[in-house]
Amino acid sequence: MELGPPGGSGPAEPGPRLRGLRGADAAASASSLSRFGAEAGCRAPAVAAVLPAGGSGERMGVPTPKQFCPILERPLISYTLQALERVSWIKDIIVAVTRENMETMKGIIQRYQHKRISLVEAGVTRHRSIFNGLKALAEDQPNCRLSKPEVVIIHDAVRPFVEEDVLLKVVTAAQEHGASGAIRPLVSTVISPSADSCLDHSLERARYRASEMPQAFLFDVIYDAYQQCSDYDLEFGTECLHLALKYSHIKAKLVEGSPDLWKVTYKRDLYAAESIIKERISQKVCVVMDTKEDEEHVGHCLEEMLKTELNHVKVTSGQDLQQIILEQCYNFVCVNVMTSDFEETQRLLNMLEESNLSILYPVVVISVHFLDYESVPLGQKMEKVMQIREFAKEAKKRNILLSGLLIYFPQVENNRGLEEQKLRESLRQGTTIISALIKERNSGLIGQLLVA
Numbered sequence: 001m002e003l004g005p006p007g008g009s010g011p012a013e014p015g016p017r018l019r020g021l022r023g024a025d026a027a028a029s030a031s032s033l034s035r036f037g038a039e040a041g042c043r044a045p046a047v048a049a050v051l052p053a054g055g056s057g058e059r060m061g062v063p064t065p066k067q068f069c070p071i072l073e074r075p076l077i078s079y080t081l082q083a084l085e086r087v088s089w090i091k092d093i094i095v096a097v098t099r100e101n102m103e104t105m106k107g108i109i110q111r112y113q114h115k116r117i118s119l120v121e122a123g124v125t126r127h128r129s130i131f132n133g134l135k136a137l138a139e140d141q142p143n144c145r146l147s148k149p150e151v152v153i154i155h156d157a158v159r160p161f162v163e164e165d166v167l168l169k170v171v172t173a174a175q176e177h178g179a180s181g182a183i184r185p186l187v188s189t190v191i192s193p194s195a196d197s198c199l200d201h202s203l204e205r206a207r208y209r210a211s212e213m214p215q216a217f218l219f220d221v222i223y224d225a226y227q228q229c230s231d232y233d234l235e236f237g238t239e240c241l242h243l244a245l246k247y248s249h250i251k252a253k254l255v256e257g258s259p260d261l262w263k264v265t266y267k268r269d270l271y272a273a274e275s276i277i278k279e280r281i282s283q284k285v286c287v288v289m290d291t292k293e294d295e296e297h298v299g300h301c302l303e304e305m306l307k308t309e310l311n312h313v314k315v316t317s318g319q320d321l322q323q324i325i326l327e328q329c330y331n332f333v334c335v336n337v338m339t340s341d342f343e344e345t346q347r348l349l350n351m352l353e354e355s356n357l358s359i360l361y362p363v364v365v366i367s368v369h370f371l372d373y374e375s376v377p378l379g380q381k382m383e384k385v386m387q388i389r390e391f392a393k394e395a396k397k398r399n400i401l402l403s404g405l406l407i408y409f410p411q412v413e414n415n416r417g418l419e420e421q422k423l424r425e426s427l428r429q430g431t432t433i434i435s436a437l438i439k440e441r442n443s444g445l446i447g448q449l450l451v452a
């Protein structure tokens, strides 16, 4: 049993954070449990979490255990850790991993700056892994440096989409009832096959629920249950709530969970998880441009068109860029009018590097150049614009996906009406390209110069 850095028993740190961001959501999170405590007339409980992460992921059908499979080049388990670290009232997070994966796990903790994590050795079954995690928190263990919690959350490491509200619900229900677990409606009907694989009977689906995670327990309830557990239960059991009922005679309070609580089990689940993450980080876009320009400025035209494709488009000239980065916007459109220089874009890339923003998620940066590439031969500008490939190689090392986009901006007024129509068409095409780059986050397009 190997515990991680002593930081686990220290004050709650909100995990990976952007430089300069006070734990705003950490403060909000801390108040949620203490607020509950006040309303319920009791003090907020000390809470720890145990994450079983010692499986081999056979049903995923790939050599890498699914908890370490990458999503947007980051291991799945890191998303789950991040979700729990957002909750500042969870003081310690115990992760059970196999001895052979211990170094991998330590590398993930270091690279993604996870906090409050302690590692224990997993067991040969999920229940044994959970039991090892609980032992690390029990005070009756030698070399125990973690304080015993009043309430312990148990959550599969391969369920990355867990929010504070459901954690708060199961913890407060466990405080009152001794145990609690998230449930979801069944999608398929449960049937019982006969010995010759024919239908024996089926269950009335509406009367049953799927047991999901997170679950929470008064620590002594679940620890006593595991200590009394039969080897059969430890070997073949899959339900912690059942152990609390069978050995501690506690009937868990069931809490309706959200659809996102599902467990990543098959390869399709990994694709689904990646789509959800991409969708979440593609919502906010920041357009960096000279806002002193008048409303007719092409940058504002682009802004208006982007608003038809993307939900939250924010424009800045640069002053509040630091705050926008702190608010975790992962998509930036840098507008350059009649120049193929990259000063503005380079300035943005430098700020992003200093912020650590791209540690957890790939940041998309699109360097947009409004150029009259019909009347002015591109050759005069290509050598500059082609620098984007070099910039993009360096940016990729920092998980920043940089692409270039040329938007036609006619300067010779032969036929005003036709030129304006061409500009609108190019703006529309440019908007479609920007939206696709943000939503797809395809690292295969970095350094490419796209033409609208």
Ligand SMILES: Nc1ccn([C@@H]2O[C@H](COP(=O)(O)OP(=O)(O)OP(=O)(O)O)[C@@H](O)[C@H]2O)c(=O)n1
Pocket (backbone or CB within 6 Å): 051, 052, 053, 054, 055, 056, 057, 058, 059, 060, 066, 067, 096, 122, 123, 124, 125, 126, 127, 129, 130, 156, 157, 158, 263, 264, 265
């Ligand atoms: N000996 C084990 C087996 C499973 N788990 C963990 O329990 C969680 C849920 O288990 P499951 O989805 O069954 O994971 P695997 O056992 O890895 O999957 P499979 O059954 O497909 O091999 C996972 O986070 C898994 O890593 C564990 O800590 N120790």
Ligand SMILES: O=P(O)(O)OC[C@@H](O)[C@@H](O)[C@@H](O)CO
Pocket (backbone or CB within 6 Å): 126, 156, 211, 212, 213, 238, 239, 240, 241, 263
């Ligand atoms: O490890 P398995 O995937 O076999 O089973 C785990 C699930 O049973 C478990 O996560 C929920 O049902 C809640 O107990």
